[in-house]
Amino acid sequence: MGNGIFEPEFLKRLERLSLNMEKLTGAGSGGLRKSKAKGSSVEFSDFREYSYGDDLRRVDWNAYGRFEKLFVKLFMEEREAMVNIFVDCSRSMDFGTPKKSVMGIQLAAAVAFLALNNMDRLCINLLKKDAMVSSNVLGGKGQFDICASFLDNVGFEGTTNMDKAIKLKKFGGRGLSLVISDFFIQGSLEDLMKYLMFYKQDIVFLHILSPQEMNPELHGQVRLKDSETGEMVDVDITPSINDKYQKTLKDFKASLKELTKKYGGTYVTISSADSLEKILFEDMIATQIIK
Incomplete structure (x- = not known):
């Protein structure tokens, strides 16, 4: 993928945006984004190792x-956010025209760019079956190429047990956890939410569906294949079956939205056919994930 995933003009537009930490973390949370407040901002707080771009x-x-190592000083009102992006790498994510997997990787890269551009700390986590592959913790705009390279050639296979996989993550403190998935997964999302809340994570679900899943154009006798298990099933697609499918899909999305709301998170439905510009500059601004 490399840095070439985005045109220079698109990157310039992205530079004007940022993750809306004030909204995502809520009032009184102490805040993740560094403050512009005067006075206490000069009070020394901590060190961290230097990253390219600092x-x-x-x-x-x-x-x-x-120590013969480079360290950067942090101050009380300049605490950085820790942003974790979790990408579902199950086979079902590789379905659709356009593929959900392509949109998922592009969204992960765009959010990563926003985090790094605003000097937040970032980790990309690939969810594979009941395991997880994580990047190093990155910081600074200059490390976007490393992030892009990590997202190169991601494979999508098998099923994802999101509950088990994300529970392998050891959080060092309060942060933002953003999950990109179609949520056709195994494991308890309720238990996952409790785990993230225990570690003081502010949660964003980006729910990607393909046009074929949102509005399937199937009629009559068809044979359907589960993309993850390979199981085959014969179905007679009638108008009433289509109606039941749309109701089930609507209920599924509503349950995800209600679950994220219950735990103070934010939920967005995304079509893999939508342009990245629409998602970032319209949908995610409308839901105040970015500003």
Whole structure:
């Protein structure tokens, strides 16, 4: 994929956006985004290791003399967000025209760019069956190429037990957890939500569906194949079956939305046929995920 996933003009437009931490974390949470407040902002808080793209003026050269490593000073009102992006890599995500997997990777890259551009800490997590493959923790706009390379050639196969996979994640503190999936998964989402809440994660579900799933154009006798298990089933697609399908899909999306709301999260339905520009500059701004 590389940095070429986005045209330079598109990146310039993205640079004007940011993750809306104030909305996502809610009032009184202490905030994840660094504040512009005066006064206490000069009070020293902590160090972290230097990452390519960081402001060299923040390097503590005395620490470098002692440890021969570069460290950056952090201040009380300049705490960084920790953003985790979880990408469902099940085979069902590779379905559709356009494929849900392509949209998922593009969304992961776009959100990663926003986080890095705003100096937040970032980790990309690929959910594979009941396991997880994670990138290093990245920080600074200059590390977007590393992020893009990590997302290169992601394979989509098998089923994902999202509950088991994400519970392998060890969170170091409060942060934002953004999940990209079609949610045709195994495991208890309720238990997963409780786990994320226990570790003080603010939750965003980006629910990707293909046009064929949103409005299937099937009629008469058809043989359907489960893309993950390979199971075959013969179905007679009648108008009443289509109506039941649409009701089931509507109830499925409503249950996901209600679950995220219950735990203070944000839910967005996305069609893989939509343009990335529409999703970022319309849908995600409308839901105040980004601003």
